[in-house]
């Protein structure tokens with residue numbers, strides 16, 4: 195389907211906080227009561243509308259378990275938005291936020307929009323982290339904040355869409371270089387024509403990264419894609 | 421393989437090739453791009469990815485490692501993981517498929533000489549439908565497991581087609597011999613349709629005198645067994661399976677050749693398959709993917725690679741016998757470096773098809789031509805074009821800016837190795853690893869074996885994902901992480917920028933079978 199922009203998101207946070215459930219609720223409007231441990235990365239996609247424009251969200255749901263940390267870290271790059279999730283019924287997941295944030299800041303591009311999410315708001319009776327604490331953490335680190343429930347779907351739409359709005363605003367302000375796909379933003383097919391030259395140079399840059407081609411055979415006479 | 425096919429032959433060829441009338445794209449061939457695809461591009465079926473997921477998988481920046489989520493989709497709890505290249509091609513040109521094949525006797529396949537012509541209905545799936553005859557009930561099929569891995573180059577077409585169709589050729593070839601294979605107590609008959617010979621194998625051997633006389637017994641008289649004039653080779657059953665796999669590769673290649681006039685089947689691919697049949701693993705390899713068994717920490721290589729370097733003598737001999745294949749632009753001789761015009765008349769080291777060592781020869785005009793095989797290691801190329809010498813497809817591949825076809829130098833014949841599962845009591849950490857060169861380019865057999873022997877014992881033996889996690893671990897080790905200076909792996913070595921695909925197949929299940 196045609197879109198004006200594609201935004202790439204990544205969902206991070208401790209195991210069991212409800213990352214996969216948030217994604218499933220957002221893409222399929224379903225809740226999954228059993229914990230299906232994510233063991234690598236999983237993907238979801240959905241179209242939303244912002245400012246009358248069709249925007250495709252491409253969402254990478256990562257594994258929270260410690261043993262997958264180095265793999266998860268390697269997926270920060272090239273994301274425009276991140277949902278950093280903790281579980282309001284487990285204080286340790288809140289305590290680990292600093293580590294997650296450091297990781298994210300270190301491995302992502304500096305403009306990445308981060309939404310802090312306190313999930314499982316339906317479990318009020320088992321709450322261990324006050325809403326105010328989440329708000330304070332977000333304020334301190336310059337994040338957006340929401341409490342959600344992947345079970346009741348409360349605030350789930352909002353969490354994903356507000357993140358997109360923030361990214362969209364940054365684009366309007368010219369903060370994001372939208373021609374650099376490493377920022378996690380792609381211009382849709384109908385807009386692409388005007389940016390063809392930039393896309394071309396990106397391709398060449400990537401091609402160059404793959405290392406020296408045949409050593410003594412230079413590319414000078416290559417008809418190639420230019 | 422990264423830039424396995426070089427479209428640019430570049431300035432070495434410059435002077436020579438400049439004159440020849442150039443078509444725009446050498447690899448394009450017979451204008452295939454206007455034709456429909458034989459199969460749409462996608463990732464392996466067993467991954468069960470949606471279109472959106474396929475799109476995500478093609479992220480050259482983050483390079484997500486895709487894994488098999490539903491382990492039940494593959495036999496034996498086989499693990500699988502893959503990652504796309506770092507930007508050399510839009511698509512991941514590796515392909516894979518895995519199936520349980522049921523091989524049933526095909527009508528007329530055993531009791532008489534198989535009708536080779538009737539077996540050539542390739543475009544429909546060759547499962548013998550419509551040919552079922554009365555013997556059907558007596559012939560119970562045997563089932564075998566099939567894993568395949570293809571590494572495409574110059575397009576994904578051939579790899580996609582091979583991943584969808586090679587298994588049918590394997591089935592079809594095995595159909596012809598399934599009854600013989602089932603009858604393991606009796607050696608395969610030398611000639612079909614003759615009375616089965618129940619004489620013990622060694623009594624077939626005739627004395628030299630007897631065979632010179634023309635054997636014993638009166639030829640032609642009714643009731644006497646068929647006359648034997650010569651000693652007879654004993655062909656064991658597994659050699660028939662090897663033959664069947666070799667034929668399957670050839671038939672697959674012929675099918676691509678035929679169908680490329682109807683469909684756009686771009687490029688070529690390497691092929692590595694494993695068939696588990698009657699307690700034995702058959703590993704057939706054409707190209708530069710690799711299979712190893714890691715058993716109790718020990719490495720057992722199950723394939724070898726076919727590259728310009730490993731096949732130099734075959735290629736040189738072919739060029740020597742058929743010099744026209746070189747289009748007057750290449751020399752079949754190898755020199756340690758390019759020969760320069762000013763060196764004419766001097767003596768230089770060289771080697772020919774008959775040599776593994778080196779000798780001196782006087783440089784002649786012909787020796788100034790570009791060498792048939794040039795470059796070292798991963799950069800070695802046949803006619804400055806391709807770095808792998810066996811596989812499927814590539815029928816239209818030409819030397820850049822010329823009319824010289826590469827295909828005559830490429831072979832579709834696999835090397836088949838056999839591993840008898842019953843000869844060893846395998847543990848849960850004994851595995852067969854299949855991977856494309858993306859893995860092996862950056863990790864040695866020893867490193868892979870070490871990684872596996874570290875990883876698996878730390879995994880819950882009942883975790884259905886353990887082999888997939890092991891495969892993911894291997895892909896991660898070969899891809900590495902993106903740093904300022906590109907993808908890096910342990911010890912700051914360069915990671916693989918190529919497509920990487922890995923199967924980890926536990927052998928313990930093979931023991932459960934038999």
Ligand SMILES: Nc1nc2c(ncn2[C@@H]2O[C@H](COP(=O)(O)OP(=O)(O)OP(=O)(O)O)[C@@H](O)[C@H]2O)c(=O)[nH]1
Nearest residue numbers: 209210211212213214215227229232258314344345
């Ligand atoms: N009550 C309630 N339970 C939730 C909510 N979100 C998730 N869960 C439950 O929490 C458990 C873990 O959810 P997942 O989404 O699989 O957790 P995850 O963050 O993806 O965990 P990893 O994949 O290991 O990183 C599951 O049993 C869910 O049913 C929620 O909003 N409310």
Ligand SMILES: [Mg+2]
Nearest residue numbers: 213214231232
């Ligand atoms: Mg999850």
